[in-house]
Amino acid sequence: MMYTLGEIAKLINATVIGDSSIKINSIASAVSATNTQLTYVVSQKYQSDLINTRAGGVIVNRDLLKDCPTNALVVDDVYLAFAKITHYFKQQVLPSNGIHSSAQTNQASIGQNCTIGKNVVIGHNTTIASNVVIEDNVTLGDHAYLHPNVTILQGCSIGDNVVISPGVVIGSEGFGNARDDQAHWHTIAHLGNVVIGNNVTIGANTTIDRGTLEDTQIHDGVRLDNLIHIAHNVIIGQDTAIAANTGIAGSTTLGKRCMIGGMVGIVGHLNICDDVVVNAKSTIDKDIKTPGIYTGIMPLMPHKQWQNVGLWLVKLDKIVKHLNIKLKNLKD
Amino acid sequence: MMYTLGEIAKLINATVIGDSSIKINSIASAVSATNTQLTYVVSQKYQSDLINTRAGGVIVNRDLLKDCPTNALVVDDVYLAFAKITHYFKQQVLPSNGIHSSAQTNQASIGQNCTIGKNVVIGHNTTIASNVVIEDNVTLGDHAYLHPNVTILQGCSIGDNVVISPGVVIGSEGFGNARDDQAHWHTIAHLGNVVIGNNVTIGANTTIDRGTLEDTQIHDGVRLDNLIHIAHNVIIGQDTAIAANTGIAGSTTLGKRCMIGGMVGIVGHLNICDDVVVNAKSTIDKDIKTPGIYTGIMPLMPHKQWQNVGLWLVKLDKIVKHLNIKLKNLKD
């Protein structure tokens, strides 16, 4: 795909400040974009990225324009304009039939009712069970085993000795949406892929979303249990193990050798350092910078007792203040 | 399906009080049932619904009989009798082969190994990837995109511009069961459907159950992330967005423009008003009547610290009482 800045401006209703004939072939972050790429900057917070960008064009609002060192596409709502333009850079996948003639399957053992798309490359001694769908441009390493009913979407890449359990989805769209002034959501087309290293195992019905512009990454030796959700742009470090039902929100990075218990929730945009152990059911809502064992759950109680505790729990701050004042009064 | 009240009475071991020759073609709630429909009332709590019902017949127990304005089917356990009779009104789906001759596919782009059932209607410019199963009587709008390995069960209806990610299940049976006096469960056959509006996106491996008698509803513009569970009879208002791993129990209604974080649990039979934001991992266990931001999670701590906090947490009510008494004693 290739558009001039002028064509892009029309698609997102922007004003071009600069050279509208520049040709753009993809979208990248302000930091990594080159002169054939488009980028976007949503707020003053990223001012220095904007000043230093080498992108061919930048979607900005009027306030940011003064710091734009290259061609600008000026709009009112940058994130919404970005969401809209992503769709023009997304490869459309049409349903394939059977094994596409351009696929290199290297005598892989392939079950019935599989779909293998264009330019797929499958390594040696790999087994693909029945009813697996692999879209265009996927790469699969040696000695991999894909169980039945697995879906791998376009462009994802998977290393050697990887085991993918039934019902797993790799490369689904990230949950990124921009809201317009009428509170309607506009989906962002996710243009990154999922890149999975060697010796990784992925449990049944787990889902791994593709990145927005860069890739979601699962490094070598990672162990993922069942029904886990890995959002867009997440990076999971080498030899980290994650138990079932856990969810990791967008753009969070986990270090190496972490052990994350079951049904843990990890919010987005966090950094968890190496060698962190998190007990089952905890919520991680801030960065973890020190290796160690972490927990945060409400202990189980007979329901009657929990009701009594709950009564005080929701006014814990008020109780403490109240007691401290009373104590102070007594003292005086 | 069509049964007389007399036939139904035999199937659920009931006594008919009234006209056993009345013909019944479906089941509905006491409020909406007409004179060819059966309904049920489980307790005194719904007395006014019973008094005002226009149903052709009502399953009641002996205590409720006096308030029944129409033909009654008297049983000991109303809910159990209801569970049993639902199965006689459920359309049996037999496995189809390929695309049924009665389906209108409007030149949709359909991948291999898809099953498209009887009387399915597919809109214009819709894409259906490989290994998708669509059962009888499903309606699918224009410009929809169904990813691989999606299952849509009988009778569901899906609007325009809807994107359904891999592994999604729409129209699975609700989790409704009646218990008999030996503590055995009897499944309720769910006779409602799932109705999904326009411009909805649904994330990978999310499941949406069909309604018991009415429909589960997902309104226009809703955004659902991966691995979400939407139970029977849930209604999700326009432009509400829900992050991954969240679960919503039966008969709960969410308002418009809500934003529900990941791994939130919402219990059944609640009403959440418009414009509510709930942070990740919280539990919603009562109605929310005021727009705003809500949270309820245990903060993450080093495990050692959590153990100490936990010790006091389970007796918080006792501590507060103890301290107050001590304070009072000191004062006296």
Added chain:
Amino acid sequence: MMYTLGEIAKLINATVIGDSSIKINSIASAVSATNTQLTYVVSQKYQSDLINTRAGGVIVNRDLLKDCPTNALVVDDVYLAFAKITHYFKQQVLPSNGIHSSAQTNQASIGQNCTIGKNVVIGHNTTIASNVVIEDNVTLGDHAYLHPNVTILQGCSIGDNVVISPGVVIGSEGFGNARDDQAHWHTIAHLGNVVIGNNVTIGANTTIDRGTLEDTQIHDGVRLDNLIHIAHNVIIGQDTAIAANTGIAGSTTLGKRCMIGGMVGIVGHLNICDDVVVNAKSTIDKDIKTPGIYTGIMPLMPHKQWQNVGLWLVKLDKIVKHLNIKLKNLKD
């Protein structure tokens, strides 16, 4: 599969103390192993199991050797050696095509694109919808209904009147891994199966892992909702019902007639007695020995209030101590 102890010793780099010509055909627990079976004992904690074992050979470390009453395979890291050897006793499944000639389908109604493996036995009046994959040696009872896109892996056994919703995975590998001295994970091949009783229903996209050496068991009359994770070696007692998004970790046993709410997390190796009710979103982290209703969740609050409560919550132990000291000082 059949190996001599000497052959096994080579595969896991062990020293044989005893008869290396003994023939081993499978692996079992120390308690149940017979003289053609291999077992392993990881620590002093299981000393009495070791002393009483009747296994043909035991993987032990040098410290445990003195208590080994039979042939020993001495290694440095017992669990790692066990993890490695399991793979040699795992039946390799090659992708099948269509319905294998050795399968007994008893005129089951089978949809298109199904794979039915070797020696599968299907009962009478059973329906299997499209795109279902059933691997070798699975047994399926009478009057069962398998919805589309279900996967049942090798050797599992399922009773009569069982309903399996779309996307369900039965018999996926358990999440058991041994870590070597470089913190790399080695997968344990799970050699047990999943055994499901009669009158069980399983909700959409739920996953049930196979046991390590023994079987994961779902007893008669159990009700499982959607997106539930049941780990290896879990046993769920008769007529227990579990709501959506709940996860149960490895080797936990639930009693009869329990009702477990949605999104409950149950950690591993626990015993929950009969007739326990656990409210939605709670965490079970210790045995429950008394029937009753249990809860443990943080109440939902306006976010502002939660922040204030949270501030004190993480130092609850310190506050209580502080207040008690102050009170004591006042008294003196």
